[in-house]
Amino acid sequence: MSDHLVSENLGAVPDIRGLPHKRNAPAMSSPSTFDRGPITTQSQDPETVQDTPRGVARYHLHVDALQGALEAELEAAWVPGLTIFLERLTSRDHIxxxxxxxxxxxxxxxxxxxSMKKLxxxxxxxxxxxxxxxxxNPLxxxxxxxxRHFERGTRAAVGTYAKEMPHVHYVxxxxxxxxxxxxxxGYGPYLAQNQAIPDPPRYTHCLAPIEVRYEDAVQWNQDRLQLAVYARECLVQxxxxxxxxxxxxxxxxxxxxxxxxxxALFSPWINFHTNARMFIKIILALSTAYSDKLGFDMRIYWDGSTRYFKSDAPAPKIxxxxxxxxxxxxxxxxxxxxTCWLLYDDDTRKKCVLKFAWRTKDREPEYVFLDMIRQENEKRKKMPGQNPIPGVGTVIDYGDSxxxxxxxxxxxMREEGGRDVPERIYYWTLQPYYGQPLEKAPSVSQSLRAFYDILQGGFELWKLGILHRDISTxxxxxxxxxxxxxxxxxxxIDFDMAKNxxxxASIAGNDLRTGTRLFQSIKVLEGVxxxxxxxxxxxxxxxxxxxxxxxxxxxxxxDRIPRELIDWDSxxxxxxIRSKRRFLLCxxxxxxxxxxxxEHVQHMVALLALFFxxxxxxxxxxxxxxNRAVDVDPFMQAYIAKLAPKIGLHVDATHDATQTLDVEAKEWFDVVIRTVGLIITEEEASRRALSPVPDNLVSAQDEDRSGLVLKPPGPGEQQMLEEKKQQCETTTQDPMNFQKDLASKLPDTGNGGNSKKRVLSPQRSPSVRVTVAHPAKKAKQV
Incomplete structure (x- = not known):
């Protein structure tokens, strides 16, 4: 929520003791439903760091739906903190x-x-x-x-029960x-630009939400989830x-x-009448002037109308x-x-991206992979004719917090049911600014060329032994x-879920369904x-x-998502799984x-669907x-694994790629990358035929590429297409029935010495015939 929309103060006098001077950060204490509405753009600024997509426009238009989502999110994550939680929180050592x-x-x-007498x-x-x-009101x-008595001049309790406090997304x-x-x-340089308590109140200035119930109306699960709704909105705003x-x-x-x-960590109940001292301590702890004790990262702060980041390096930079x-x-x-912020370096006059995130302790940090990429690029600089790894970001600086x-x-860290809650570590990275999400690309040519580089980068990463595992838009x-x-x-970018x-160590564990649900492979969704x-x-x-x-x-x-895609995120x-299978088979x-x-992007989607x-x-x-055969008898499985090398038998129960490189991987990457490259060639050839194209968009390699002969639907075929489409929406076909027919329809791998010409046409589809002319030698880079 934009703080410049917040109305002015209630007349409170700002506490300026900790306010920063220009370009100087303050001294820091030690850190211790599915209602699918229209898709709306988050910002028209081409240099805004884009907000995270929460699936298929799942903005929880009803608070009821949000509470249900939080119940699932916080399942097995409610940890009882006992009385010692309150004692340590309110100690003078901490506050x-x-x-x-x-x-x-x-x-x-x-x-x-x-009343001291009545307590x-x-x-x-x-x-x-x-x-x-x-x-x-009395509370x-x-x-x-x-x-007021304990001089918390920048803090106040506001009765918000009869006031509106807008959420980021309308509810x-x-x-x-x-x-x-x-x-x-409260207010201060670490909360919001407006240095006063706003009226009407806003979550931008909320230090702690207080939910009031009378004793007979307390519903433990619902009330704590209601507080979670407020806490979530504080973290968002x-x-x-x-x-x-x-x-x-x-x-x-x-x-x-x-x-x-x-x-969530929670305390036991206390009687705030008989234990008035602890009640006061809790209120004062939740209103402390030390903002890091309330969860704020004090490296991010406001000074006037500008927000700054001050690194915690020995020689800090702002x-x-x-x-x-x-x-x-x-x-x-x-x-x-x-959380990612777009920064501006006044010294170099370049933009960079600051990222904060919490990783589980047993996961390798993202900066390990970024540093591997940086070191590889430094090696390549010293080797004649070697270029940096294409299509992959690197890192400027990083650290744990x-x-x-x-x-x-x-x-x-043990939840109500007795299970341990995983430890998480707060870390940060500083990376060069590379641009906007691919979905913002203003032309088909830029979009396809970026996609081509990203695919090549994925192949180079895999050769280094890195799997990204969270590829998304x-x-x-x-x-x-x-x-x-x-x-x-x-x-x-974003190597949070990457694996070495x-x-x-990084492969161990039951980590089957990694990535963003919307873009997970069918195999990952199947959990095999x-x-x-x-x-x-x-x-x-x-x-x-x-x-x-x-x-x-x-x-x-x-304006709206095609209904055939909605269930990808179910x-x-x-x-x-059924939705994605239907898409591939239709x-x-x-x-x-x-x-x-x-039409060239349509053809590419058809070709790649055939491949998968x-x-x-x-x-x-x-x-x-x-896996079913192997799971029958684990003792026999162990015996076979022991005996196999002696008889020259290769046992691989999952056929997964866990080695650094194999022939199959090179072949499959080559097919996908080459398919995209051919589409780029044809798309730009088509544009050149219609109008002159700037030289900087056409490379010499493009001229040397073999072309595609593209035949659009003929007269009267559109009705047939619609009928086929309706069939696909109601029928999921067995993929095994397609194996024989599809084998001859995918691009040749280019490994053989003979040139081949194959006609690729989705089965029973009159819509597209794509003739691919393959050269004898491996295609050059687009």
Missing amino acids: PDMPSNTEIDGFLKQYKGY KWDKVPSKPKREDSALY TTHINVIL HQTALKMKPDITLM QPNRNFVYGVLLTEKRLLLFQFDRAG YSIHDPYKPFRRHTIHGRGT AEVSKLRFNLP RNMLFNPDPNAEPGQRGFL LNST GNHDYLDDLESSFWAYTWIACTSESPGVPR PNLSTA PTSYCLVSSKMG QEKALPRIARIQTE
Whole structure:
């Protein structure tokens, strides 16, 4: 939410003790439903770091749906913190501005709103029959008295039960509430640009949401999920925040939550009347002037109208943040919590991307892979005729910052059911700015050329022993420079889920379904075998096909997603698998590609769909059959594995690529890359025939490429296409029935010495006949 839309202050006097001077950061304390509406663009700024796509426009238009999503997200992540959680949170060792017990007791003795004799806060009803102002107002008053007495000048409790607090995405009024009953608000350089408490209130200034219930109305699961809704919105609207405290309060008791990237930690109930000292300590801890104790990353801060990042290196450098209201961020609590900012280096006058994320402790950090790429590129610089790895980003700087266990005071990370919650580590990387997501490419030519470089980069990565495992539309970028050299026109980024094939440690574990559901391969969705290079290739196909089918024209999204693609993102695995199988097997699926994306993109989608029909689908059936046979008797399986080398038998139960290189991988990468290259050649040849093309878009290699003979549908065939399409929507065909027919229809691998000409035509489809003329030698780079 843009802070410049927030109205001015309520008259509070800003506390300027910790405000930064120009270009100098403040001193830091030690860190411790499915309602599928139209697709809307998040920003028209071509240099905005794009927000994360949460599946198929799943913005949870109803709070009810959001609460259900959070229930699934936080399953097995609720950790009881016991009384020691409150003791460590409120200790003076943790909160430097926490007053002593003597000071707190002195306040209680002189404050007329608390009875030392009755051990009770004044005017809080003993037995309320409903939740209304009679319950909310005295609680709000007592909290504000505490804040004023202990000089929390930039903090205030606001009764938000009768006010609107907008969410980033509009939510309809439902039985569930969109804002807390009471909100502990604040301001400062680490929260928002507006240095005052806004009226009406906004989540940009929320320090801690407080949900109020009367005792007889407490519903444990629903109430904690309601607090989770508020905490999530704080993390969304405060993108430099890593955890949020929330309070569940009744007329008698209080319970505290900490929502962070490992889930939620919660305290036991305490009676805030009889334990008034602890109540005051909790309020003061949640209103401390030390913003890092409230979860804010103090390396990100406001100074006037500009937001800055100050590195924590021994010789810190300060960068200004471009478009500070629109960073990339994930709309979740539990998980990686990835946030990216576009920075501007005043010294070099270049842009770079700052990324923060939380990885599980047993996963190799992203910067390890980026550093491998950087070292390989440095080697290649010293070798004549060698170019950098094409289509892959690298890293400028990186580091680790914190661990969830430290933020939780080293308490046991064990959830309610007794299972351990994985540790997460906060890290950051600084990378060059490469461009916008591929879906923003303004021309078919730029889009295809970027895709070509990204595929080549994937092959080079695999030769290095790196699998990306999370290829998606937002992880594929295009270079907006039309003069970019081959290898620099598109980039694959985000190695959070990458795996080092040469490291046994990184392969261990049950990690079957990695990546973004929308673009996962069918094999990954099926959960068979390990994620391998063909899965990455298939994810590339799904990602580019998604762009082609959801774009009205290059760089312009359609108003709505084609219904045939909606279930790719289904939370039901069987539905997602069936939808993607249907797309591959339907001979007219390519017709979903927008006409303004061009017939050549349609042909490419048809060709690649044929490839994955032949290579991916039969392999799944083979792996499942072999796994069933092997799983019958594990003792026999071990015996066969021991005996096999002696008799020269190769045993591979999954046929996955876990070695650095093999012939099959080179062949399959070559087929896919060469197919895209041929489409590029034909697309640009077609454009040259229509109008002159700038020389910088046509390379000498293009002239040397063999062409495609493309035959569009003839007269009267459009009705037949629609009939075939309707058949595909209701019928899923067995991929094994296609093996014999498809074998002769895919591009020749080019390994043989003879030139071949094959006609590729989707089975029973009158829509397209693509004649591919293959040269005897391997094709040059496009």
